[in-house]
Amino acid sequence: MSTNTISSRAQELSENIYHVKSLISQVEASRPARRPVTLVAVSKYKPASDILDCYNAGQRDFGENYVQEFIDKAKELPADIRWHFIGTLQSNKAKALAATPNLHALHTLTSSKTATLLSKNLSPNRTSPLKVFIQINTSHEDSKSGLSPLSASDGDGEDRETLISLCKHVIRDCPGLHLEGLMTIGSIVESKSSEENKDFARLSETKSRLEETLRSTLEEAEGLIWGEEVIDGNGDGKGRRQLLLSMGMSSDFEEAIRQGSDFVRVGTGIFGQRQTKSG
Numbered sequence: 001m002s003t004n005t006i007s008s009r010a011q012e013l014s015e016n017i018y019h020v021k022s023l024i025s026q027v028e029a030s031r032p033a034r035r036p037v038t039l040v041a042v043s044k045y046k047p048a049s050d051i052l053d054c055y056n057a058g059q060r061d062f063g064e065n066y067v068q069e070f071i072d073k074a075k076e077l078p079a080d081i082r083w084h085f086i087g088t089l090q091s092n093k094a095k096a097l098a099a100t101p102n103l104h105a106l107h108t109l110t111s112s113k114t115a116t117l118l119s120k121n122l123s124p125n126r127t128s129p130l131k132v133f134i135q136i137n138t139s140h141e142d143s144k145s146g147l148s149p150l151s152a153s154d155g156d157g158e159d160r161e162t163l164i165s166l167c168k169h170v171i172r173d174c175p176g177l178h179l180e181g182l183m184t185i186g187s188i189v190e191s192k193s194s195e196e197n198k199d200f201a202r203l204s205e206t207k208s209r210l211e212e213t214l215r216s217t218l219e220e221a222e223g224l225i226w227g228e229e230v231i232d233g234n235g236d237g238k239g240r241r242q243l244l245l246s247m248g249m250s251s252d253f254e255e256a257i258r259q260g261s262d263f264v265r266v267g268t269g270i271f272g273q274r275q276t277k278s279g
């Protein structure tokens with residue numbers, strides 16, 4: 001064993017994580033009390049050595065976007081990492097994805113077919129269900145995947161049915177999965193705006209509307225479990241079942257937390273710029 005020298009890259013990553021975490025804490029302190037925000041370090045295109053440096057600095061939640069890259073990294077990295085899959089998932093890759101025992105959460109569920117495949121093909125070595133977030137396309141951009149958000153003007157439309165039936169499928173028919181919440185990416189324009197982010201507001205409104213339905217149908221009528229108990233600061237100190245929100249990236253995670261985020265996904269802000277295929 002060599003003496004305790006820490007590389008300059010390890011030093012840099014550790015400082016970046018510390019910096020992002022302190023910004024998260026500052027914003028958390030200024031909003032109504034809620035469960036602590038989880039920082040997901042998004043490591044796509046970055047080498048396993050970077051992830052290990054962050055791990056040694058105490059980071060445990062990491063996000064990956066590509067199935068093969070994820071599988072390869074998970075194999076060689078510590079087994080107590082909580083992996084979050086945040087990339088678009090084609091149903092034909094669901095089985096391969098599900099085989100990694102420490103896959104902690106999927107943030108991009110959009111179909112019942114994929115949900116069934118994941119639930120049926122989970123590793124037998126898992127100790128808990130796979131948490132899933134349903135992706136919502138709050139900005140209605142063709143380039144982004146996700147189901148439509150719910151709003152006051154929807155009534156009982158088709159979009160509403162699609163989202164509710166996916167939730168019910170996960171809760172009732174997929175014993176390997178746990179419906180954890182909702183996720184959005186949001187538009188770049190909103191991300192750069194200095195005002196309230198409309199994508200985050202749409203996700204938050206969708207969450208409230210969906211929760212009402214889940215409470216009255218599945219929870220009260222059938223005793224089924226979804227989301228997490230959250231103390232929502234209404235004074236009685238009691239938790240209520242809520243959906244958690246995955247929103248906020250390097251450029252907008254502080255605003256996302258102000259607007260109620262529980263999971264922020266930060267890549268560039270920790271690892272620096274990425275070399276991407278598309279540039």
Ligand SMILES: *Cc1c(COP(=O)(O)O)cnc(C)c1O
Pocket residue numbers: 042044065086087185249250251265266267268269
């Ligand atoms: C790449 C990616 C991120 C991280 O983006 P940064 O801007 O680098 O922080 C977050 N969420 C998703 C879904 C991503 O694909």
